[in-house]
């Protein structure tokens with residue numbers, strides 16, 4: 001599975017609706033892809049905030065980590 005696949009399956013994954021094969025493929029990808037781990041983590045937190053049904057902004061640590069990941073991205077040269 002590639003990054004695109006992870007993004008496509010992320011809501012099913014977080015809902016626990018992915019079949020076992022797809023789930024283990026996705027988790028294998030997460031093991032070596034920090035970007036996707038961050039996306040999954042952030043999405044999970046956003047869902048939790050949403051489920052609390054309080055109109056809160058993103059938690060500060062999520063904000064900072066997203067920012068740091070983006071900054072790293074921008075510094076990277078294409079390989």
Ligand SMILES: [Zn+2]
Pocket residue numbers: 002003006029033034035036
């Ligand atoms: Zn990825």
